Amino acid sequence: MKQFYLSIASVMISSLLAAQNWSGTTSGDIYYNQGNVGIGTPSPTSLLDVNGDIAIKYGNALKVNAANDGSWTNTSNRIILRTSWNAEVHDYVDFKVPGSVPNTANMRFTKNGRLGIGTTSPKSPLDVNGDIAIKYGNALKVNAANDGSWTNTSNRIILRTSWNAEVHDYVDFKVPGAVPNTANMRFTKNGRLGIGTTTPDAKLAVNGRIHAKEVKVDLNGWPDFVFESSYKLMTLEDVENYLAEHKHLPEIPSEAEVMENGINLGDMDAKLLQKIEELTLYLIEQHKQLKKAHQNIAELQREVAALKKE
Structure with missing residues (x-):
């Protein structure tokens, strides 16, 4: 019977010890509860449960070994948070995805308030080396x-x-x-x-003005056909009659058409050149007729002078 009471007492003492803390009754007490350690909390829910700040002294990193291989070097891809310094960005904090093998997933937050994603030397408040996807927004x-x-x-x-x-x-x-x-x-x-x-x-x-050094327009043709011998040039009388009726040059859009539809710069330049070429042909023809008239006048003057001598 004595042994029975001793066994019950041992169980009760173990239970009491398990329920009590390790270091007093202040807010920073350390508790042990069914294999979990709580700091500042009497009911830890994970292996280490801290209710408050964590200070890491004489170190610069928080590491997780995803490979369970015992490697903890800075290059072993076990670090999830690290504070450090370099000459380009000075003080910084790195956030990284740990894994069994090295990866390039990395964010760096620098002392000048810049966050780099995919880059360790951000040049602006947010510097992303890669794509940005916006979901559930526009x-x-x-x-x-x-x-x-x-x-x-x-x-x-x-x-x-x-x-x-x-x-x-x-x-x-x-x-x-x-x-x-x-x-x-x-x-x-x-x-x-x-x-x-x-x-x-x-x-x-x-919808507005365009300012450019040069504008190039590709066209399917150019009005050099005006100078072909087969081209039928309107007579000036026909042009005069057309102007009297339509109030604009042949093959050139009217003011009403331009106001409604605008103009195609390439086509309009070609049409204007065509009219210049036609005008050149008119001038050449007028020059020939004027030259012939001068020759006729000179011949008549010679005949008149000969008659006066008789």
Whole structure:
């Protein structure tokens, strides 16, 4: 019977010891609970459960050995967090995905407030060496006014993807600012780019002026046919009659047509050149007739002079 009571007492003492802490009754007590160690918590739920800050002194890294091979070097791909310094970015904190073999998954946060993803020398507050995917959203926004407004109409969006019934899928590129502005480009699913317009009707549609050093237009033909012997040049009388009736040159669009449809620069340049070439032919013909008239006049003058001598 004595042995029985001793066994019960031993179990009770073990239970009490397991339920008590190791180092007193302050908030930083260390507890042991069914194989788990709690620091600052009497009910740890993992092998080490810390309720508070963790300070690592005389070291610079938090490491996890995913390979279970006992390797803990800085290059062994066991580090998930490391603080250090280098000449380019100075003090920094690295966040890395550990694994059984080295990988390139890495983020670096530097002392000047820059975060690099895929790069260890970020040049801006966010520097990403690779693709950026935006899911469950349609815009990349920048708040230039610092007023907390992020609505689609608040002029904070610099890139947005969306859809409308006229152009279907599209991507908008916009200049953000403190107040709304009209700086906008839209690229549509059919390969059209609109500048100053959200409904481009050509590969490049510009609602406004274009300033360029040079513009090259490819054409399918050029009006050199005017100088072919087979070309039928209108008589000046026919041109005069056409002008009286239509109030514009033949083969040149009227003012009403230009106002409604605009002009094609390449075609219009070709048509204008055609009219210049026709005008040149008229001048050449007029010169021939004038030269012949001068010859006739000179012949008549000689005849008159001969008659006066008789």
